[in-house]
Amino acid sequence: MLDRLEHALRARPELPAVLTTGRGGAPRVRATRGELAEQADAYAAALHARGLRAGDTVGVAVRPGPRALAVLLALWRLGLRGAVLDPCVGPEVLRARLARARPALVLADAAAQAVAGWAAAPARRARLELPDLAALGGPVATVGRRLPWCAPALERDAPRTGVPARFDGDGDAVIVFTSGTTSRPRAVVHTRASLAAGMESVSALFTGARPGEPVLGGTFFVLVPSLTRGAPVALPARSARVLARQLDRLRPRDTYLTPPQLRDALAAGARLGGRVWTGSAPAGAGLLNRVRDAGADEAWGVYALTELFPAAAVESREKAAFTGSGDLVGTPLPGVRAERDAAGQLLLAGPAARDRYLGEERDAWVRTGDRARLDGAGRIVLEGRCKDMVLRRAQNIYPGLYEPSLHVPGVELGVLVGVPAGDGDERLVAVVQPQRGVPEPALRAALSGPLRRMGTARPDALVFADVPLAGRSRKPDRAAASKLAAAALYQGKGGTR
Structure with missing residues (x-):
């Protein structure tokens, strides 16, 4: 799908790709499709000029949005492996993750570097803290606007000659850290095949997305399928009040928000429409019913893990009609296999499942840490967590x-x-x-x-x-x-x- 996205962006370069919120919640174009494609081209040329080749690891500390998506497209084209660096986990944990991933280069925007530098004190009050990336020994390059305290900029004028049109093959695509200790961080490794399969699954859920009709959501798994279909994506406003106004002005056909975002938006009086999807945390029948009461035609809970996104989905009416014990999260999506181990833990497998954990052997089955059962219709019903998360x-x-x-x-x-x-x-x-x-x-x-x-x-x-x-x-x-x-x-x- 990422290959198709590149072609789709170039087909209608003048159309809006990513929207943000302007005054009063009105949509504002953050990047056109052509600008996104051009940015990805420039990043790919710069990374190639630095000698990075397929299989190398690049750390990514860039805020979600069009710039981060352009970085992902550049890494994908060159067959590079991206290690996601979250500035919110604390310096000791992040330092251990960097040591584990050993990136050949770290790409960071000005905000991420400010957290580690002059803005460390206010950033800590906002729960953001990074170690000094440059002091860790590996090279750092700034993507986006470079400010005085930043590392040297990633060259935007590198020659485009000799840059591969597209890496053709499988291999590691992304590393996402999830747990473990500071001495041995644990990380999910997705290959190009598993990442593509996950995006195809999301695309199958968003079957109603139409060219030109905006979708509201901020994750890559929303951005990529929607843009591939020609639908612009609006990044959700951070303020609940502004988000409520954004929903009213935009009237998206498909909306993807986390349960906390939905609760805050509903508390601010948001009116919804079309189909609303929520995941990344449990979404009870009560919340989904409130979403429909606020005007949504459908309200879907998505069961997903970093190791397998998405795994199952359930609509509010089906969830409300469920009278058994436990939390109904729906029927496994096409291609997803579900079983239980001897202790009742839910095991999942499928094309979108992670390849392995970094430094560990391959394992086809994802151990979710959730206790579950499969009902007579083959639906997944969660019964609590096995782990301490x-x-x-x-x-x-x-x-x-x-x-x-x-x-x-x-x-x-x-x-x-x-x-x-x-x-x-x-x-x-x-x-x-x-x-x-x-x-x-x-x-x-x-x-x-x-x-x-x-x-x-x-x-x-x-x-x-x-x-x-x-x-x-x-x-x-x-x-x-x-x-x-x-x-x-x-x-x-x-x-x-």
């Missing part, structure tokens, strides 16, 4: 990444747990057990720095209490700790940020 506002948070930071002098034991916050979302709570005789104010001060450096994994609340233990090995009982944290929060005993 906390899901907050569509972000996967893995406690094992951050719990070591809680163990400052004076802390006996500390864990991060999720507390249900309604409609599938969770609050992240740090339960910290002080050593005997250590006053809580002193511990709170000692923890302020480590908590701040957790970035978007920073807990919503800090609870001082004895951490429950269980089993012969006396490991922390996370279920009991979650109940303890919930009681403390709802009784007003939990300290907030």
Whole structure:
């Protein structure tokens, strides 16, 4: 599909490709189809001129939007592997991920570099923190506007002669880090074949997308299929009020927002239409029904993982009619196979499944970490999570990444747990057990720095209490700790940020 997208962009270069929000929610053209194709050409020529060849790894720290899409197209054309670098995970975690991916070059926009430089202090308050990319030893190049503090710009005037028209073959396409420890980060590796299959699956869901009719959504899995069909894509406004006005002015036929975005937009009085899709976090029947009450013709919940996107989908009416226990997430999409292991964990496989985890052997089956069953109609019904992951506002948070930071002098034991916050979302709570005789104010001060450096994994609340233990090995009982944290929060005993 990425190959088809390149041809589609050049066929009607004058048409809008990516829209943003102007005054009053009115759409504004951010990039035309021709500008997007030209930007991808320039990036491909510059990367080729730097000696990068098929199979090399390029780190990408670029905000979502047309520039990031142009980078993806350039990497795709040359057969390069992109390692996604998220500036929101905290410097220690990101430093470990860079060491694991070992990119030959890091592409970063000015905003990402500002987080690591002059804007570090305000960025930390906004939960963004990067290590100094240049200090890590690898070369860094700026894409987009270069400001005084930035690394040298990626050449935009590199010669176009000798640049391959298109890499022809399979191979690794992208690395997306998901979990693991700072000593051994775990990362999903998608090949060109699995990435293409995932985009084809999304395209099959968006069957109603028409040339010229805008689609609202910000992920690559929305941008690529929609632009390939000739539909411009509007990036969702960050403000809920502006997003509500954007929806009213744009009236998209297809809308893809995360459950938190939908909740915020509905709270701001948004009116919806056409088909609305939501995923990246649980979407209960109540939320989907509210979407339809707000004017949508259809409201779909999409079950997807980094390892396999998308896996299943369910429409609000079907979900509301489900009376069994558990969370109905729908019938596996074409090509997706679903089974359970002996412990009841859901296993998935299919053309869109990741090839492997970085540094590990290939495995056809994705172990989702979700307990599930398949009903008589072959639909997937989730019954809870097998792993310790906390899901907050569509972000996967893995406690094992951050719990070591809680163990400052004076802390006996500390864990991060999720507390249900309604409609599938969770609050992240740090339960910290002080050593005997250590006053809580002193511990709170000692923890302020480590908590701040957790970035978007920073807990919503800090609870001082004895951490429950269980089993012969006396490991922390996370279920009991979650109940303890919930009681403390709802009784007003939990300290907030």
